Amino acid sequence: xxxxxxxxxxxxxxxxxxxxxxxxxxxxxxxxxxxxxxxxxxxxxxxxxxxxxxxxxxxxxxxxxxxxxxxxxxxxxxxxxxxxxxxxxxxxxxxxxxxxxxxxxxxxxxxxxxxxxxxxxxxxxxxxxx
Amino acid sequence: xxxxxxxxxxxxxxxxxxxxxxxxxxxxxxxxxxxxxxxxxxxxxxxxxxxxxxxxxxxxxxxxxxxxxxxxxxxxxxxxxxxxxxxxxxxxxxxxxxxxxxxxxxxxxxxxxxxxxxxxxxxxxxxxxxxxxxxxxxxxxxxxxxxxxxxxxxxxxxxxxxxxxxxxxxxxxxxxxxxxxxxxxxxxxxxxxxxxxxxxxxxxxxxxxxxxxxxxxxxxxxxxxxxxxxxxxxxxxxxxxxxxxxxxxxxxxxxxxxxxxxxxxxxxxxxxxxxxxxxxxxxxxxxxxxxxxxxxxxxxxxxxxxxxxxxxxxxxxxxxxxxxxxxxxxxxxxxxxxxxxxxxxxxxxxxxxxxxxxxxxxxxxxxxxxxxxxxxxxxxxxxx
Numbered sequence: 165x166x167x168x169x170x171x172x173x174x175x176x177x178x179x180x181x182x183x184x185x186x187x188x189x190x191x192x193x194x195x196x197x198x199x200x201x202x203x204x205x206x207x208x209x210x211x212x213x214x215x216x217x218x219x220x221x222x223x224x225x226x227x228x229x230x231x232x233x234x235x236x237x238x239x240x241x242x243x244x245x246x247x248x249x250x251x252x253x254x255x256x257x258x259x260x261x262x263x264x265x266x267x268x269x270x271x272x273x274x275x276x277x278x279x280x281x282x283x284x285x286x287x288x289x290x291x292x293x294x
Numbered sequence: 295x296x297x298x299x300x301x302x303x304x305x306x307x308x309x310x311x312x313x314x315x316x317x318x319x320x321x322x323x324x325x326x327x328x329x330x331x332x333x334x335x336x337x338x339x340x341x342x343x344x345x346x347x348x349x350x351x352x353x354x355x356x357x358x359x360x361x362x363x364x365x366x367x368x369x370x371x372x373x374x375x376x377x378x379x380x381x382x383x384x385x386x387x388x389x390x391x392x393x394x395x396x397x398x399x400x401x402x403x404x405x406x407x408x409x410x411x412x413x414x415x416x417x418x419x420x421x422x423x424x425x426x427x428x429x430x431x432x433x434x435x436x437x438x439x440x441x442x443x444x445x446x447x448x449x450x451x452x453x454x455x456x457x458x459x460x461x462x463x464x465x466x467x468x469x470x471x472x473x474x475x476x477x478x479x480x481x482x483x484x485x486x487x488x489x490x491x492x493x494x495x496x497x498x499x500x501x502x503x504x505x506x507x508x509x510x511x512x513x514x515x516x517x518x519x520x521x522x523x524x525x526x527x528x529x530x531x532x533x534x535x536x537x538x539x540x541x542x543x544x545x546x547x548x549x550x551x552x553x554x555x556x557x558x559x560x561x562x563x564x565x566x567x568x569x570x571x572x573x574x575x576x577x578x579x580x581x582x583x584x585x586x587x588x589x590x591x592x593x594x595x596x597x598x599x600x601x602x603x604x605x606x607x608x609x610x611x612x613x614x615x616x617x618x619x620x621x622x623x624x625x626x627x628x629x630x631x632x633x634x635x636x637x638x639x640x641x642x643x644x645x646x647x648x649x650x651x652x653x654x655x656x657x658x659x660x661x662x663x664x665x666x667x668x669x670x671x672x673x674x675x676x677x678x
Contacts, residue, residue, distance in 0.1 A: 228491045229491065231492075241430070241491075251540055282424060
């Protein structure tokens with residue numbers, strides 16, 4: 165149950181990020197993973213949402229390489245299917261962006277951001293780490 | 295969407311505003327008002343006949359109010375539904391319901407944008423979303439690129455297939471005197487153009503130009519008394535699927551499948567009955583997805599379906615005969631212009647690009663990041 169006078173779904177999510185964790189919710193009425201975090205669950209409308217910490221492993225569902233500006237190197241944007249059963253947008257780092265392939269296994273790492281940017285999760289190739 | 299009757303309303307007027315690059319300090323409402331008067335002139339109605347107003351524009355937060363003030367009219371019914379480029383197809387559904395219910399009799403649907411003049415960032419600012427924005431996708435391009443990449447992976451669609459869509463659009467545009475693009479385009483040129491968001495080069499992406507348009511709808515009974523042959527609304531379907539690309543259930547299947555089924559059911563027609571298609575081509579992947587989801591080829595076959603000039607002039611299926619958003623005009627939310635071409639084809643007004651015997655035309659709109667899908671099937675008097 166979220167009391168919005170005290171905390172927001174994004175606020176809790178960011179707090180987990182600050183601890184180096186990728187968090188998501190589960191609707192305990194129908195045991196369905198919920199992402200992005202919400203005050204009430206989709207479909208059921210239930211407020212019975214429990215926070216869980218993901219193991220941080222996933223598979224690339226789709227990928228693109230963004231050429232934002234001439235003076236910046238191209239960067240990756242990917243959709244990741246997380247093992248716990250939800251999908252999120254992220255970036256796969258530590259590899260040439262064109263070498264990020266659909267089906268590739270990846271693991272989370274939290275980018276702690278800075279004064280202007282809240283922390284957010286990115287991914288690196290999982291390799292043999294699983 | 296039950297309750298509305300096939301052919302109960304018709305489009306009687308249709309017009310673009312000035313397109314391309316308009317004069318400095320032109321406002322979006324200047325364009326909407328200009329198009330509105332041209333569309334009224336097209337059917338012989340006067341401003342005082344208009345009692346329904348439907349406006350959506352990214353640069354005008356409260357569209358119906360802005361246009362009503364500009365034209366100094368007091369519509370009995372108004373609607374500012376904004377769901378991206380398909381907004382105007384949904385306005386057709388709403389206008390039909392309003393006309394049938396007696397809430398208005400003459401409805402104007404209008405749009406305008408000065409995005410080329412003021413820049414796309416200024417014309418269509420994005421909301422910050424912490425679950426997407428930190429990754430710096432170029433939206434909406436990267437969202438469609440993710441859909442294209444998944445389609446390529448899953449079904450063997452190639453960059454050449456995508457390029458076929460751009461080349462076909464360019465060939466049609468060369469037959470349209472008011473199209474923005476005037477030079478031929480080859481598959482090789484599409485592939486070698488500046489990469490924007492893989493697999494899309496700039497030539498896989500729609501134009502960024504100024505422009506607008508308006509259409510006028512009224513009851514079938516009144517339509518028969520006006521200047522041009524009525525173009526009847528045979529069926530429509532409107533579906534919302536998601537708002538952000540990370541929440542699209544399957545990037546290779548759009549809600550056009552559902553909106554198409556709704557429209558076909560209401561119209562009592564099948565894909566094989568459709569003489570021409572006007573499909574929202576913001577990016578080269580979208581006509582491929584819509585050809586599949588609207589039943590013109592099996593899922594996954596869209597790339598192979600468009601190969602070899604199949605949707606170009608002289609091909610097996612006329613698609614986007616205006617030159618589309620890729621080569622004719624794309625002023626940000628392009629759906630109104632998607633319908634205008636379908637309407638003109640049914641009227642037989644398209645000159646060198648006219649599809650012979652075009653009695654039924656399907657206009658499909660897409661909004662957001664494959665988020666809203668709205669289909670309108672238009673028919674001539676003979677189809678009633």
